[in-house]
Amino acid sequence: xxxxxxxxxxxxxxxxxxxxxxxxxxxxxxxxxxxxxxxxxxxxxxxxxxxxxxxxxxxxxxxxxxxxxxxxxxxxxxxxxxxxxxxxxxxxxxxxxxxxxxxxxxxxxxxxxxxxxxxxxxxxxxxxxxxxxxxxxxxxxxxxxxxxxxxxxxxxxxxxxxxxxxxxxxxxxxxxxxxxxxxxxxxxxxxxxxxxxxxxxxxxxxxxxxxxxxxxxxxxxxxxxxxxxxxxxxxxxxxxxxxxxxxxxxxxxxxxxxxxxxxxxxxxxxxxxxxxxxxxxxx
Ligand code: ATP
Ligand code: ZN
Numbered sequence: 001x002x003x004x005x006x007x008x009x010x011x012x013x014x015x016x017x018x019x020x021x022x023x024x025x026x027x028x029x030x031x032x033x034x035x036x037x038x039x040x041x042x043x044x045x046x047x048x049x050x051x052x053x054x055x056x057x058x059x060x061x062x063x064x065x066x067x068x069x070x071x072x073x074x075x076x077x078x079x080x081x082x083x084x085x086x087x088x089x090x091x092x093x094x095x096x097x098x099x100x101x102x103x104x105x106x107x108x109x110x111x112x113x114x115x116x117x118x119x120x121x122x123x124x125x126x127x128x129x130x131x132x133x134x135x136x137x138x139x140x141x142x143x144x145x146x147x148x149x150x151x152x153x154x155x156x157x158x159x160x161x162x163x164x165x166x167x168x169x170x171x172x173x174x175x176x177x178x179x180x181x182x183x184x185x186x187x188x189x190x191x192x193x194x195x196x197x198x199x200x201x202x203x204x205x206x207x208x209x210x211x212x213x214x215x216x217x218x219x220x221x222x223x224x225x226x227x228x229x230x231x232x233x234x235x236x237x238x239x240x241x242x243x244x245x246x247x248x249x250x251x252x253x254x255x256x257x258x259x260x261x262x263x264x265x266x267x268x269x270x271x272x273x274x275x276x277x278x279x280x281x282x283x
Contacts (some may be wrong), residue, residue, distance in 0.1 A: 222269030
């Protein structure tokens with residue numbers, strides 16, 4: 001069967017995590033900084049290393065069958081691709097920022113103003129939604145300095161912690177779009193058996209990331225209470241300890257409200273709780 005081609009970012013914020021995800025799926029490949037294409041040794045896949053902006057277009061045209069890219073880049077490129085799997089990394093928000101002392105207090109105040117951004121398509125959609133007419137000044141980088149230079153009244157850029165905004169005398173003002181990395185595919189790729197296998201592996205890696213393997217000790221008398229708390233897990237493994245009347249419980253718990261769950265288990269008599277990462281969960 002013909003190899004599939006997957007496009008990932010060559011360097012930048014998504015590169016490392018994209019490479020790591022593919023490696024965690026058991027794919028064996030060389031990752032030289034200089035190579036633009038590499039063949040996976042143990043799977044029918046070639047990896048193309050591209051600028052993220054080019055990935056949606058390559059996938060839409062079928063030059064690459066698959067791609068890993070931020071949702072913001074897909075929206076900005078306006079091409080049609082299949083959304084196959086959210087990947088849980090590269091999370092960020094496209095926000096509008098204004099100078100700290102700006103008179104712009106609400107979205108309506110952007111009427112007639114100039115906004116600098118590298119994301120003119122997404123920003124225009126946001127402005128249209130709010131029925132605002134504003135001038136979009138498209139610049140390709142260092143958008144945060146535009147207001148200071150008198151180029152714009154506001155900016156629209158990606159923010160994760162807000163540190164860059166702050167150090168340039170700006171404050172976040174309105175959220176335009178949330179984004180995370182996503183696996184995309186060209187039209188008609190969903191049924192491809194190589195993709196189905198890859199997708200199954202990706203999902204097992206993602207599931208494992210959301211869960212932890214937990215071993216705890218508990219007195220036998222408290223066991224019913226503990227197993228009650230662990231409902232949702234098919235059946236925890238219970239192993240007798242050398243000390244009479246005690247058992248070890250092995251189980252898997254999900255990462256959401258992790259500390260609440262651990263504290264409730266402790267309150268119910270769990271001791272010596274050991275938490276371990278899980279590599280893969282195959283259903
Ligand atoms: P390229 O050279 O490939 O064009 P770039 O400079 O356009 O790279 P990066 O800064 O590497 O892009 O960001 C790539 C993607 O990572 C963004 O499109 C976005 O989806 C996500 N991203 C950007 N900034 C952050 C951030 N601060 N935190 C998390 N994810 C981010
Ligand atoms: Zn880019």
